[in-house]
Amino acid sequence: MLRTTVLMMISVFCAWGNLYAQNTTAMMEMDQRVFHTSLQASDALFIRQNEIYKQAKANDDVLAQARALQRMGQICYQMGLFTQSLSYHIKADEIFRSDKNERQTADNLNDLALILLITKQQKEAKQAYFKALSTYQMFADSNGIARTYANIGHYYEKVLNYDSAYHYQQKAMQVFEAVGNDEGVALVNENLGSIYEDKLQFDKAFSHFSKALAWFEKGGNNEMLIDAYNNLGDIYRKRGQYVQALQFTRKAEKLAKRSKAYSRLSSAYRDLGKTYSFLKQTDSTFHYLELSREYFLSSYSDESKKQEAILKVIYGLDRKEVQITEMARQEKVAWAIYIVSGIAGLVFILIAGVIIRNQRHRILRERETREREEEISKTKQELMLVDLNNKKLQEEQLKENLHAKAKEITAHTLQTIQKNQLLEDIREALTEMIKSDSRSYKKELRSLLNQINQNFNKDAYWDDFRRIFEEINQEFFDRLQQINPGLSATDIKFISLIKLNMNAPDIAALLSVSTDSLRVARYRLRKKLKLEQGASLTAFIQSI
Structure with missing residues (x-):
């Protein structure tokens, strides 16, 4: 009985951890699709870009300033510092526009729209994407057009408009194929697979994930290859083909371990635990879920340290103060993780989210209704005034x-x-x-x-x-x-x-x-x- 209870609590914890891990993984995937950066220390990269920005400012080189700001925003995005990333991209956008550099503006708008989407500013994100698309079309930039189509498809997937998401991913596929961009085709196949997986159409999802895997296996991008293995493992598990699911998830596990991609390794262990749970192998389920939890905590701690390093550069914090703050923050995070791992905490968070969303919708509807009523009242008053004037004229006549x-x-x-x-x-x-x-x-x-x-x-x-x-x-x-x-x-x-x-x-x-x-x-x-x-x-x- 105790063993079963412990297993259930670990499953709940891993499910919560899975949410964070999936978000982190998704951000890394989108980062690779958009930025294609090298794996260097983020704080060193940021310092270098900050030096470039200062030098460009001293030389009055506005274009170099904007590019450095854009790159600093990309680095902050990679580290999950979305507020700082948004600030840098907005500054870059202002400079690109004032310099009338439309192509660079469009490139930065794609980055900016992604941050806006993550920070729940969906309307602004959509406007930025379509503005970028219009610019690329004006310059007949096929790769820019295809990449923006794919980003718009990703936007519609996030707002659960799957028909539009599929439409724009197909348009991206057509352009990538026309220009011979195989990597772009592979990324779009992965996006289409994700759409079909959300719609529970697993056979179509499997087809697109398989096509993406075929390119990633020869493309040399380990992170994307790990995700491709995991995606196919998920599809096999959801179709009840547990043996095949274990094979592909094992491949993801080995490659993640070899690449030291601990967040992806945590996801692989979690998926193995799920598959063994369907196979009624309780010991294996417990073992892999526990490994997933350990690597999740380790990965979370590493990401937190990287964020602190970037923040130290941004805000010029003293090293000793950063260490003290980091220790206190890690202690608080550790306690928070164990406290919110319970079912009651998770349910509370979900209910709070629903209440907040409904409250926002209600306020929005009330505001729209009030504005419509005011407009109708204004129109009625104008009509009454016109009618009164007409009656006065008729009376005088x-x-x-x-x-x-x-x-x-x-x-x-x-x-x-x-x-x-x-x-x-x-x-x-x-x-x-x-x-x-x-x-x-x-x-x-x-x-x-x-x-x-x-x-x-x-x-x-x-x-x-x-x-x-x-x-x-x-x-x-x-x-x-x-x-x-x-x-x-x-x-x-x-x-x-x-x-x-x-x-x-x-x-x-x-x-x-x-x-x-x-x-x-x-x-x-x-x-x-x-x-x-x-x-x-x-x-x-x-x-x-």
């Missing part, structure tokens, strides 16, 4: 029209009153002449009087008056019809004149009736409008 109509109807009314008054005077004069005159043209005067009486109210002005009055008082006439649809034309004329606030004598003159006849007409109209006794006819009509 309507007022002008009503004012013109009112002036027109007033003119017609005054003209009609004057005409009817004139006709009334003529009629009275003719009447007196007929009564007092006994001459022979009495008959002709009577005939003229009859014509005046017959045409007294048939002037075209009444038609114009009715048309204009109805245009500006349409709602008034609609409500009047609702009260009594049977009102006559004379009633409508009478009501219209009352609506205009005209006095009784003027109304009688316009209607060509006497004052007594007008009173009778008012009485009849009150009955038609169903007014109660004592109610004002004028007030009622004005209220309609």
Whole structure:
């Protein structure tokens, strides 16, 4: 029981260690694909590049300054100092751009994009990759184009967009094959194998890994060859072919041990432990997982020392202070490794990561929603303002029209009153002449009087008056019809004149009736409008 418990805890520890080891291995692989550096002491390389940078600055050689900064960024990247690496690449980018050296800018952008991707700045990384691609295409640089295609494919693989990842790796493959770059073809095959492995399409992954291995076996790059052996061992294990898996993982183990590639050796031991676990060989499983743990700790310690050496150069730390800090840091790291090796710690880290990611997504969604709502609100306000202005213009136009109509109807009314008054005077004069005159043209005067009486109210002005009055008082006439649809034309004329606030004598003159006849007409109209006794006819009509 104790043995089983210990084995489970070591498996959990190795799984955690595997995560770090895989990340370290992946960084080394990408470094070799991008930079192709020699295996020299990183601190010595950094010091040399720093001296080159200072000399270039003294000579005012901006291009040499930028190249030295780029190389210093590459060295920091190799050592896992991503913040420092990002800083150097950004400085190099600024100088390359100010010098208008587009080809060097594109080369540095590929390095910069990789750091941005590792530091979770995915949007900026994508922009940098495509800017580099555009520049290489402008210069028709086939190797630069192919390398950037492969890097873009790697980017899409990391963001889990496998279709796009496959598309760009295929484009990289086509260009590498066209220019005869066998190493590039091998690297793309390894990338494609990784994509298919993530998608659990192990047969296709095996095919691409095998093609990559064929070139690495004759290419002389031990690190890539170790990884190729390990990749095929993983595929065999995942397909349940444990004997073949052991064969390839053993090859990776031997080459890693001979090359003193301890991080890769730790990975090989871990894979051997996994395979023996599937074969139910508990002792071998325990043995190799323990070896994996030991080499992982050793490799981690070595990497930490190298990072400290670089940081000492960068920040000019005193050697004694670095040693003291390193001892304290190593002690803290050792305690941290054993503490977080438990299942509870691992679960806590995973849950925390999920919570943080979800929180970021929620904040981003809320910000986007708020921005959209603000934009919609702004648009609505602008539309309301335009609509309000239109209504104001319409209202002003309507007022002008009503004012013109009112002036027109007033003119017609005054003209009609004057005409009817004139006709009334003529009629009275003719009447007196007929009564007092006994001459022979009495008959002709009577005939003229009859014509005046017959045409007294048939002037075209009444038609114009009715048309204009109805245009500006349409709602008034609609409500009047609702009260009594049977009102006559004379009633409508009478009501219209009352609506205009005209006095009784003027109304009688316009209607060509006497004052007594007008009173009778008012009485009849009150009955038609169903007014109660004592109610004002004028007030009622004005209220309609």
